[in-house]
Each structure stands twice: as C-alpha cells, then as structure tokens.
Amino acid sequence: MNANTPLLSVVADIRDTTFDQALRNKTLKRIVEYADAQSAGLVTRSATGEIRVAHRVGAEGLRS
Secondary structure (H helix, E strand, C coil): CCCCHHHHHHHHHHHHHHHCHHHHHHHHHHHHHHHCCCEEEEEEECCCCCEEEEEEEECCCCCC
C-alpha cells in the first residue's frame, strides 16, 4: 500500500467536489480528519475584497 494513499484519497475527494458541490461538507470533514484539525472551511473573496466563509465544518461555536 502506498504511504500517500490516504492523502491521495482526500485529494480525489477535493477534485470530485468541483463536479458535485453536494460533496463539499463530506470533503471538508475528510480534510479535518486527515489533518487532525478541529474545523475547516471554504473561504471565498469577492472582487471587492469581501471575505466570506461559504461552507464550514467543526468548531460549531465559531461564527463566520
């Protein structure tokens, strides 16, 4: 088994999310698990500079 198999699986999930946005939360949860983190989010920045957390998982007490 390739030592990078878990990472490659997460990368594949990220790629799949570009085709199916319904997978975003599942993919963010996988990133949190892989990185042993508490939360993850998809952050966007508009042309005017406004920063927005579009999707997030974990750290439920935090506000965007």
